Amino acid sequence: SRLFAASRRLSVEPEVMKKNSSSAKFITLEGGEGAGKSTSRDFIVSLLSDHSIPFVHTREPGGTPIGETLRELLLSKKGVPPSVTTELLLVFAARAQHLHETIEPALAEGKWVLCDRFTDATYAYQGYGRGFDLNAISTLEDLVQNGRQPDLTVLLDIDPVVGMERARLRAELDRFEEEELAFFERVRAGYLSRASKDSRFKVVDASQNVTAVQADLAAILQPLLEGGG
C-alpha cells in the first residue's frame, strides 16, 4: 500500500526488544464487544492490589490527555466518520503518546502496567475488521513501539452475537459498536488467529459466568504474581 511504501522511507530506529528494567510486567486485555473487559480488569486490579504490586491501570485509545482527546474523536458519532487511514493513524498517534508519557515511564519505575486494549486491537479492528493492510499496521507498530510488546495478553473470547447482546443491555452504543455482525466476526477471527501464533496470549472463554472467568484469570495471573511482586 502507499502507507507501507511511505513508511519504508522513514528512518525507523533499529528494532531492539525492549526489556523492563525490573520485574514489572506489561499486561494487556483484549476482546470483542461485551466480552467483559471492564469486569475482568476490575478483578485483575484487585489481584495486583492483594499482592501489593505497584501498578498503573490505563487504556487505549486513551491513557493520556492527548490520547483521551483522540479517543473522543475516534468513538464519536458526530459528523463525517474518519477514513480507515485516519482512524489507524489516530490510534497510533494516541499509542505513541501513551508509550512516551505513561507506559514506558511506569515500567522503568518498576510499576506493572495493566492496559485495556493495545496493538492487537488495531490488528483486529482496523486490520481484520476494516480490511487495512496488515503489513502497514506492522510497520507502524515497529515505528511507534520500538520493540515494546506486552508480556501477557489476555484475550476474552466470545461469540459476537452474545457479546453484542450484553453490550446493548449495558449502555448506548458507540461508533464501533454500531458495526454489523460480520465486522465483529472478522474482529474475533483476527484476534484468535493472532492468539494461535503467539504464546504471550492466553485465551479465556468469556461466555462463561463471571465466577468461572475470574477463576481462569486467577490461574493465568498466578505464575506472574508469584514471580514478580
Ligand code: Z5A
Ligand atoms: N479500538 C480500535 O478500533 N483500535 C485500537 O487499536 C484500539 C481500540 C486500541 C473502544 O474500546 C473501541 O476502540 C473498541 C475498539 C476500538 N470498540 N468498541 N466498542 P473500549 O475497550 O473502550 O470499548 P469496549 O469494547 O466497549 O470495552 P468495555 O467497555 O470494557 O466493554 P466490555 O468488554 O463489553 O466489558 P464489560 O462492560 O465488563 O461487559 C459488558 C456487559 O456484560 C456488562 O453489563 C457486564 O456486567 C456484563 N458481563 C461481563 N462479564 C459477564 C459474564 N461473564 N457473564 C455475563 N455478563 C457479563
